[in-house]
Amino acid sequence: DFLQALPALPAATMPAGFTVGHRIGPWALLRELGQGGMASVWLAERADGAHKREVALKLPWLGARARVIGERFAREREILSALTHPHIASVLDAGVDGTQPWLALEYVQGQPLTVYAQAQGLNTAAKLRLFLQVLQAVQHAHAQLVIHRDLKPSNVMVDEQGQVKLLDF
Numbered sequence: 247d248f249l250q251a252l253p254a255l256p257a258a259t260m261p262a263g264f265t266v267g268h269r270i271g272p273w274a275l276l277r278e279l280g281q282g283g284m285a286s287v288w289l290a291e292r293a294d295g296a297h298k299r300e301v302a303l304k305l306p307w308l309g310a311r312a313r314v315i316g317e318r319f320a321r322e323r324e325i326l327s328a329l330t331h332p333h334i335a336s337v338l339d340a341g342v343d344g345t346q347p348w349l350a351l352e353y354v355q356g357q358p359l360t361v362y363a364q365a366q367g368l369n370t371a372a373k374l375r376l377f378l379q380v381l382q383a384v385q386h387a388h389a390q391l392v393i394h395r396d397l398k399p400s401n402v403m404v405d406e407q408g409q410v411k412l413l414d415f
Contacts, residue, residue, distance in 0.1 A: 271343045301350040319347050333383035335411045354403040354411040362404035379410035
């Protein structure tokens with residue numbers, strides 16, 4: 247009978263107290279960019295003045311599954327660090343602040359693939375040229391034995407120069 251029902255797991259909870267200006271490691275949070283099923287992502291900048299580059303700071307929600315989430319997050323960090331491709335957002339830094347792991351990723355200022363295509367009024371040929379960039383990124387990941395398990399338009403950003411960046415492995 248145990249195969250008939252999924253186990254009840256406590257839901258991951260959002261990190262408590264994260265607000266604009268909050269510091270995580272060397273980073274100061276500027277604004278929340280979005281939330282997913284396992285993490286929130288914030289626009290952040292170095293608080294120690296080491297450099298001025300803005301990053302997308304990914305903060306997993308720990309909750310009662312902190313150990314499992316931490317292990318999964320560490321694997322994501324290792325995988326992304328091994329992927330260097332012009333159409334894959336790169337890892338810039340990573341660490342743990344107390345018990346809160348964080349991952350600093352290249353901040354892609356742009357729009358999700360479908361939003362960009364619609365806003366630009368792209369014809370089929372132009373859409374296919376963008377999609378070829380996605381395919382090149384996915385091919386590179388596959389060559390490194392990495393599979394993107396959440397490939398969807400919101401995880402494919404198009405920057406201001408019309409270049410695709412694949413996010414959220």
